[in-house]
Amino acid sequence: QVQLVESGGGLVQAGDSLTLSCAASGNTAGPIHMAWFRQTPGKERVLVAAISGAGYTIRYATPDVKDRFTISRDNNRNTVNLEKKSLEPEDTAVYYCALDQSLGLHTVASGYEFWGQGTQVTVSS
Numbered sequence: 839q840v841q842l843v844e845s846g847g848g849l850v851q852a853g854d855s856l857t858l859s860c861a862a863s864g865n866t867a868g869p870i871h872m873a874w875f876r877q878t879p880g881k882e883r884v885l886v887a888a889i890s891g892a893g894y895t896i897r898y899a900t901p902d903v904k905d906r907f908t909i910s911r912d913n914n915r916n917t918v919n920l921e922k923k924s925l926e927p928e929d930t931a932v933y934y935c936a937l938d939q940s941l942g943l944h945t946v947a948s949g950y951e952f953w954g955q956g957t958q959v960t961v962s963s
Contacts, residue, residue, distance in 0.1 A: 840864040840952040842935045847957030854961070855923045860935030860954055862916040871938045872911060872918040875947055876931035877956075883934060883947045889918060890943045897945050925961045932956040 846858040858874065873888035887909035888897045898904035908921040918935065934957075936950035944950060 840866060840937055840939075842937055842952055842954035844933065844935045844954040844957040847933060847959045849960045849962065850925055852926055852961055852963050854925050855921070856925060856959065857922065858920040858933055858935075858957060858959070860918045862918075862937055866916050866937075869939055869941065870913075870916070871940075871943050873936045873938075873944070873950060874909060874918070874920045875934045875936055876929075876959075877934065878931045885945050885947075886933070887920060888943055888945055895943050897943060899945075922959075925959075927961045927963045930959060930961045932958050
């Protein structure tokens with residue numbers, strides 16, 4: 839089993855920056871692909887960014903996300919961060935950390951086996 843704990847959410851103003859962190863513990867041997875998803879009420883959980891086990895492959899959901907968000911990982915600490923800049927009210931969501939130990943870097947929620955509890959990010963205009 840793997841446990842994921844997110845931190846760093848909160849209430850910010852439009853244009854602010856915020857960094858989310860996720861710490862993985864438990865059976866983290868082998869390839870550990872990690873990702874951040876976000877979800878708003880009544881909508882599906884969608885990818886923000888994903889990073890492969892060694893950190894060499896990164897996927898961002900859209901060019902806009904790629905311009906404003908940066909995903910990174912520290913394999914010594916089994917953590918993954920999501921640095922967000924120039925936040926917009928449309929970025930308001932619950933952000934979830936996800937981890938998968940199968941081959942291949944997935945970009946859909948169904949590809950991830952383990953999930954954190956989520957952290958709320960609210961961007962005021």
